[in-house]
Amino acid sequence: MDFRNILEDITGAGEAYMPYAARDGEGNWIDGFISIDFLNANFGQYETASEMKAATTSEGLRLFFDWLVEQGKLPA
Amino acid sequence: MSIVTIGDFKNYLQTVANAVSSGKMNVNDAEVKSVLQTIAAAVGEVSATPTANTLADRLKAIADRLGEASANPTANTALARLKALEGYLDGVEAALGTQSDAEATGNGSIIAILKRLRAILSDVWNDTANALNVQLTGSNLEPAANFALSQDVVVTSGSSVVVYSNVDLSKYTHISGVFFMKNNLWPHKITVGWKNSRDSIVVQQEVVETGDAHKIFGPIPIITKNANIRVVNQDTVDRTIFTLDIYGHIRG
DSSP: OOGGGTSOOSSSSSEEEEEEEEEOTTSOEEEEEEEHHHHHHHHTTOOSHHHHHHTOOOHHHHHHHHHHHHTTSSOO | OOOOOHHHHHHHHHHHHHHHHTTOOOOOHHHHHHHHHHHHHHHOOOSSSOOTTSHHHHHHHHHHHHOOSSSSOOTTSHHHHHHHHHHHHHHHHHHHOOTTOOOOSSSOOHHHHHHHHHHHHHHHEETTTTEESSOOTTOOEEEEEOOOGGGOEEEOTTEEEEEEEEEEOTTEEEEEEEEEESSSOOOEEEEEEEEOTTSOEEEEEEEEOTTOOOOEEEEEEOOSSEEEEEEEEOSSSOEEEEEEEEEEEEOO
């Protein structure tokens, strides 16, 4: 999967919108950005959200991959 | 000779008194003389070297240790030690000075110098207002944004988040920062997004290089009046920000 094909660079610096960029002390999610190059470097070898979620311990990334599935941008 | 105690004296005298009071008069001159000689031997003689262990000997020993009340008591006597202490106390008293001593700008008594210190501190610190009267040279920094410890933020792997949004930096010439990660160092970037009057980011400036081990940065010249401060987690796991404090360098 090449994330450049499914994500939009919204900052001009190779970053896409990320609804789960951080979590505050009370557990609330804060939106921000995610590096498209980072996604390609670490998850580019996978094709499905399930494979990507299995390859990370990050709670925010797992939610992000699910969100991409809901958006119809990534196979489950 | 054997040591004669006060109790012995008392017994000797009681013996004489009993003899007289009973009317027996069975004490002859030799016996009285013997008792008196015993007493005399116990008292000792008035001399530079009284017989050892007599009362005179013990009194002389005490007198020798006390020393004489004079301008120069014999060394190592109690009076000589007291005189030395008196000298020290006189010195301390002189160094302390008195409450009426005037404030000293140069050398002076401790009270005079303390008065000067109090005056200087009063110039610097307004006790009533609980605030400094003047800005100290070099202390041109003040917190521009603080990240409270209770607000630890966990940044998702590969993501970036604006920690401080629209910070007003208009009164500063530069900003510096202190950044602490929780537990250990992780790959990160800190960026300042300089905003124009229409609230758009015009410059995204990295203030900490990728993978930089330093946890302080700056001073960075102010480009616009408002900025967003961002933290980028470049690690493959989620990471917690512990502290990110931004300090502004005050103009002038």
